[in-house]
Amino acid sequence: MPAKVTDPATGYEEIDRWNGGVGWIAHPEETMERASHALATDEGVWLVDPVDADGIDDLLGEFGEVAGVVVLSNHHTRDAAVFANRHGVPVTLPASMTDVAGSLDAPVAYLDVGGTVGDYELLEVADSGPAWREYALYDGETLVVSESVGGADYLRVGDERLGVMLLRRLTPPREAFADLSPERVLSGHGPGVHEDAAPALAEALTYSRRRFPSALLANGRSQLRTVAAAIRT
Template structure:
């Protein structure tokens, strides 16, 4: 499979099932392992960085009516339009996010950092010209869009959760340092439900000194995913 699969998916993988939501990976074999989530919170279901796939709507319906769609990375517009138009809801973007609203055909609403989607607070992870990333946290579940995840190209050694190679020298410690989640959901790879807080702390504390190993083991994969993201 390529770094990023662009064709139709026939065998999506449902992951991260818990009382408050579910996740799915449309192309489990791609390097990126792009994951999307539905969170049941605050009177409805919010779709996070959603990718369309056969059967997804049936899975989402199990958790209630869709209240909105939210995009947490300027590289994760994905199929937000498709879901927003199907459910007649707007796409919510973090207020500081730029260069995404113009690419969407669905109506757009803005959410300030520190405000909430249901019970989830919006956290700022990174904000620059090329990299704009946000997260959601309700005290129990952390939804991390890009910087940390379980995808193979993000982890080294016995890490159960890893920081992306290009973020290891500047890991998101300030954004996630006060978080002690029971589970971590990521935009890349299946979520982590066991020992999530300890795994997150380990990933953040040791990101820098594990950078050389990550560069050797995952550097080529990281470059491949970045090129695939830009090209497609």
């Protein structure tokens, strides 16, 4: 199984469908399980950390016209510029991610923490300078997390439904999500959780440090492969 697939996707696997949108994985065969989401709002459809795939515009068309593209991590530019140019919209970046704009061949707009895209508020998850900037979106029901928390196999250990990525298990983003009680949690890696999502998120954050040794043993090699693949590409 490749850590990351860089060839164009000839299809996709649909995930995370609910009344307010849909998710997809363009390369389900890769370890990273890079997941993308389309959020249906009153403004139109907002695409989050998207990866392109043949036929994906037919899927998006079920929810309306694309209103914008938003990138939630400085490591998740993915195909944001491709979608932005195709639909004639800018790529919206958190205001701190000015260093990412140069890598995007598309118009760029900036959004402050607390600002909104559609019904979703931008939350800060981590800002450690150029090495790691990560944000999330939340509308009171749906939480969209970019990197630190997810449902991909290499993020979870034991019977976890959501896991914290190995590089963040010792410093999990508890403060960022402390006051939230989402009905569903979507992630940039792997399928989301749509039932009892708030308890699943709380468990992942509460026990991430305690489960670090188990996660290191189970997922250490996979995590290293994904990091290496991300750096190479």
